[in-house]
Amino acid sequence: MSGYDDLTFDLLDVHATDEDSVARLHAYADTWSQAFHEGRLDEEKNKHWIEHSRVDDVTLRAVLPRRSAIGGTPRPVATFTSWDQQLNVGGPDLLPVRMITDVTVAPTHRRRGLLTRLMTEDLDEAVRAGVPLAALTVSEGSIYGRYGFGPATRYRKVHVDVRPGRFALHHLEDDGTLELALPAEAWPAMAQVHAERLATSRGEIARPAFYEQFLSGRFDWESGGPDRKLTVVVHLDVTGQPDGYVAYRTAWKDDQARLEVADLVATTHTAHLRLWRHVADVDLVTEVRARTAPDDLLDLAVVDPRGVTSVEVRDFLWLRILDLPRALEARPWREDASVVLEVDDALGHTAGRWRVTTEKGTARVARTDDEPSVRLPADVLAALYLGDRSVLTAAAAGRLHGPDVTTLAAMADHAGPAPYCSTGF
């Protein structure tokens, strides 16, 4: 057998409601869920997966065997889900981004190039649709660099000691108030706060529809039913407008109550710290666990920095640049200068030479035949894009070369706030 004669490459219609199509959607979901070692989905999970996938209007790329000796509903041997959303790249305008998830190939069909084919097709389609960036989060760090993706934001996991007398902030003056609310009733306020944060914070990405299911407490993927443990506290500014919230769960562990932050989003520093103080003050809780930005202001706000233990720092949002001029012109820049980048891009989208000229914080980018002054691969370009990593560090690591490395660093490094993405998908 050669090539893919035994397979068909299909697009499933997520909006189809006839019995046969819904059975195919269930089989698709089973394939990715089993690949992530979570078994087949039950009715409730299937229902909620289809519901949020329809809201996002996802594209479902399925690879199916042409023949089956066993019969029944055709079961995909590979899945690849994508849809388009918006990303804050640090400039005044959000950019469209192709979101990619549930990338799986069955163990019976691995290493035959199915991932490469599905990725190539989807990114080509994103380019045709005028989408300048693609994003994903990874199960393994070794898979996506070859397709031009680089880790562009990181998160940190912290364990915070909040035993009596252990947690204190240096300074917090707040005229706002906190309101405890039912998750379902707080959901509109949470969505509003996140939308404001998306508009102002580099690295934030618009939220997929499943966030409504999860933050409203309507459906908890872990327990497979309504979430009765989720607590939501909204911070209101002096005018009564929501400007932050925290969603959390508490549980007993070895005779001590632990609080796990599911989501903490704020649009002001005051709201951010007030919400932190709230979770630290919850009675009987001795430890708070949360994901934060690597440089969360909490570190400098607490009286005892050793009370905040970082237990993990990890890559989070991986990006891939598809339209280089549009992407680079949308991000902030620091010093005025000009360089010629030569990008090595196996998929071709950003390959070649580009003159990048910066002036007063913005860039003009055009193709050129001039000699390159900085050479770099597409995955490094993506890793540098939001400013999480510096040009000089990439050069020191041997990932970028050329006589104008220092000039590019002066143009690109520290050109905006550190990026952070609070949204998983």
Ligand SMILES: CC(=O)SCCNC(=O)CCNC(=O)[C@H](O)C(C)(C)COP(=O)(O)OP(=O)(O)OC[C@H]1O[C@@H](n2cnc3c(N)ncnc32)[C@H](O)[C@@H]1OP(=O)(O)O
């Ligand atoms: C965005 C997300 O959804 S992240 C989740 C990714 N999915 C998973 O982790 C689920 C379990 N794994 C799988 O389903 C599959 O192994 C996949 C999707 C990772 C790979 O699918 P395959 O069809 O086997 O990949 P494909 O044959 O196209 O391989 C392409 C290249 O990637 C390499 N590759 C594939 N998987 C891996 C891996 N896990 N680690 C390192 N390299 C890998 C292959 O060796 C090949 O390299 P080459 O081009 O140098 O020859």
